[in-house]
Amino acid sequence: MRVWVVDDQASFRLATAATVAATEDFVMAGEYETGESAIELLRDGGAGIVLMDIHMPGMGGIEATRRIRAAHPDLMVLLMSTYEIEDLPAGTADCGAAAYLHKENLSPDLLTRLWRAAH
């Protein structure tokens, strides 16, 4: 299973890469710093998981999710941020993301369970 991460914070990309490496059957497929570059580069599509930060400079995670889902319906997008659920911007619910998770809860176990729940 391929995993992409879109986040402007290098530290969190590093943490994601480590988590994915520790997850059985999951591999890191790419890291992007902005929503724009993710849309640009995420061309090959296919099945996989995109871990998308909501708050990024530029387009932001919600709009990027919307576009990625429109172009690649097979991709599962997980929105992430460090904010409380109440503080998420409008559009979080209906942009096509499969789930929202607090960044600090990211773990191999959670990734596997989310993937299984979706399929």
Place this chain on the structure above:
Amino acid sequence: MASSPLTPTTAAGSVPYWRVPKVLILAAVRSSSLLGHDLIHRFRAERFQLFLAGHLAMYFGAGVLLPLWEHQYVLRSPWLLAIVGVCTAQCIVLGAALRLARRARYQQSITLACIGNWAAVLLITFVAPNLLPVMVLAALVPVVFGQPYIRWQQGLAFAVITAGCVLALGALARFLNVSHLAGQAPRWIETAFIVAALPVNAFHILVIAWNNGAALRVSEDMLAERAAELEASRARLITAADEERRRLERDLHDGAQQHLVALAVLIQLARTAEHARYQPLLTEASGLVETAIAEIRRLAHGIYPPLLVSGGLAEALPAVAARAPVPVQLNLQGLGRYPASIETALYFCCSEALQNAAKHRGPGTTVTITAHADARMLTLTISDTGRGFDPATMGTGLTNMTDRLSAIGGDLVIDTAPGRGTRVTAVIATPAQPGSSDPSCVVDAEEDHSRTGLRRPPAHDVRVKSVDAAGAAPAPAAPAGPPRS
């Protein structure tokens, strides 16, 4: 008289070059430092000295020189010398008053001038009763002029004494008609004197009155200008403080928070590895990091609500309502986007009112937040069914909110009493165009809120700790109508 109301030429550094000649002439004429002097203060000082000097010149000319000339060439009478004596004394008194004025001791100066004047007019009228009309006017002059320079009690006393003096002048002329000079002096000199002095004195009083009016107008203008400046600077301060809070929140969130979150993930990862002997340590580290994250999140949220920038009040208010410890019903139709200062002020008013409602809540207390926006005004009402409180014991929070709102031109009304709940109403004028009032955005927020619910229990199947799968609880496909009841 310093006849022209001063034009604002105080800040010499900011005088445009085409006004430099005028400023130089003014400086030369006024013969006082143009720099570092308060305008009104300078105006008063110069005006005072000018008046005293004029008064002195008048007494010297009409009271000393003229009788001396008359005594020399027309009529040798001791009464004329008496007038010269009285007026010389008054000239000396005025000279002393002028010295006092130079040292800015206006009260003593005007007191001296008034006393000397009362004595002089009484004595002159005693010697030459025919000069009564001129002396009546002359009696009024210093008191009329001096009013702005003395305390009101002294002003009142001087006015009463002057009235008494005028009465005495009348009595002297009417009943004590000794006619020392009248029988002897040629009538034409007296007539000429009265004809010249009467309008001069009347004109003098009118100029003083006009001048006081001009000074009042100038100071009123300056006051209004200063008030406007203060208002603007207050609003600027508030805006700057808000900007700073926003930056602080972003820094906390994008800086420390992000690193801690990455750390939390890595610790979690380390816990899944073997080496059971490190597990307790890692568990403890994990707990600490979680606490730090929660702490920073709470802190950052208190500093500035993250949703306010992106979604405005329509999104930020449901979030603050969801956090409140009392059930909140929201009625936010028609809310658009407004300038950041307005949104921030109203948000914090709301949050303060909610805290207040929580503080004075009883069993079953509910809060209703209602927004009403039209083209010009935005009204936000937060009413609760709690116990209410005595407005006299209002905490600093609501007082601060009142100040905050008034700084940007709004108004906060708090209506409460023990036993009948509290109603906080915030009203503010909004710019003509309510900005990009995107109705879908409002509806989104409403839907989102109805989905999340006010005290929504965290219900989700794949929720591990605080994971919420939005996709599994899709927003209702209901039409755009606000789903509140």
